[in-house]
Amino acid sequence: MTPTCYAQRLLNPFRGVMNIIEHEGAEAVTTDGLHWDIYVRDTTLVEDLADGHKVQTSDIRYGSWSEKQGLKRGAIYPSDDFKLLEHRGAILYEYLLGHHTNVPFAFSDHYELWLLDEQALPLALLNSASDALQMDLDCHIEWRAGRECTRDFRSGAAAPPNSMQPAMPAGNRLSQLINSRAGESPAAQWFRRDKSGCATGLAGINLPARLVSRRLPDSAFADFFVSMPQADTAGQRLVEDFLAWQAPCLLLLQTLDHATRAQLEKQATARALAVQKHCRLYPSVVDTEAIKAARVEALLRANEPAHDDSDETMATYYIELNVTRTN
Secondary structure: OOOEEEEEEEOOOOOEEEEEEEEOOEEEEEOOOOOEEEEEOOHHHHOOOOOOOOOOOOOEEEEEEEOOOEEEEOOOOOOOOHHHHHHHHHHHHHHHHHHHHHOOOOEOOOEEEEEEOOOOOEEEEEEEEOOHHHOOOOOOOOOOOOHHHHHHOOOOOOOOOOOOOOOOOHHHHHHHHHHHOOOOOOOEEEEEEOOOOOEEEEEEEOOOHHHOOOEEOHHHOOOOOEOOOOOOHHHHHHHHHHHHHOHHHHOOOOOOOHHHHHHHHHHHOOOHHHHHHHHHHOOOOOOHHHHHHHHHHHHHOOOOOOOOOHHHOOOHHHOOOOOOOOO
């Protein structure tokens, strides 16, 4: 069988894309298009389960690879399944060598968990999944701006109107604004999006039963995963500033029209380091000179102290400790 290649979004907040090559219990994943982590797991442990539920088995690190540094093996400890895991890792590694330049892959996470506003309409995207069996119904449904946003995002709209108190960090203010729109008893719902963007409502958290199976048009969902407050000028500005700050990540989306991509590229150049981090996974570029200039700036700033944002880039079951990477 040929390995499966797909991409999924890193969410709450949207902060990047993970591209994945998967084959028979082995996976190679990248969030920058350069560095790949290869994992293997023994799926035979759950083959005989009859209830049809998907079970997450423990991932074992086969190694990490980049074209520049080659393969750095991880430790696979001798066991009854040692040869099987080695075989699976070797097959995926060989495939990776021939297909790593094919990124970005197409998104497969068509199941989406949205925080709902007080009218039970999609407010902010919390999670996504590629399979209905991956839909999590036991999770917090609070939208988070994220640590990087809390640290670096700035907006003149962060101060509450008519307040004598100092403005709180813009990221905190944004989180407060969005979650307040969910009301005192927040609810969230999973939707299955079709190719047109329309959606069928599925199960949810704190969700009234009448909302299951409802159909919503594509226009009910915010293009950039956070809906705009309609009657709050300061709130609109805060969300607009946040989306401009997110431009380096939003350029990862694969359905942007030419004008929208061009506008996001202009905004993205203000965050050169973020452009450099994500640009290899951009599906297209309108203004190549602007993106090139941002990357040159990022290279000149490469020696700046790095922030530890490991929890902002990859799902927890992929995080490896004490791994140092260079371009």
